Amino acid sequence: MNEKPIVIAICMGSSCYARGNARNAEIIQRWLAREGRDARVEFTGTLCEGLCKEGPNLRIGEKTYRGVDPAAIEDILEYECGGS
Numbered sequence: 001m002n003e004k005p006i007v008i009a010i011c012m013g014s015s016c017y018a019r020g021n022a023r024n025a026e027i028i029q030r031w032l033a034r035e036g037r038d039a040r041v042e043f044t045g046t047l048c049e050g051l052c053k054e055g056p057n058l059r060i061g062e063k064t065y066r067g068v069d070p071a072a073i074e075d076i077l078e079y080e081c082g083g084s
C-alpha cells in the first residue's frame with residue numbers, strides 16, 4: 001500500500017526560528033523517531049512566509065498552526081499524526 005505521507009512544513013525563517021521553531025523542530029524530530037512515524041511523515045522546512053508576527057508557524061497537511069508553543073507541539077503531533 002502506498003499511503004500518502006503527512007507533510008509537516010515548519011517555518012525556518014529567522015523570526016519563527018528565534019521565536020520557538022528551533023526548539024519545535026527538535027521536538028518534532030524526536031517525536032517522529034520515538035513514535036515510529038518517520039515513514040508516514042515528510043518533515044520539511046520552509047522559508048519565511050511573511051507571517052512572522054503570528055509565529056512561530058508550521059503547517060501540517062492543509063492546516064496552518066500559528067504561535068506554536070513548544071509545550072503544545074506534542075499534542076498537535078498526536079492529534080495530526082498519531083494513531084496507526
Ligand code: FES
Pocket residue numbers: 011012013014015016017047048049050051052053055057
Ligand atoms: S519567519 Fe516564519 S513567517 Fe516569517
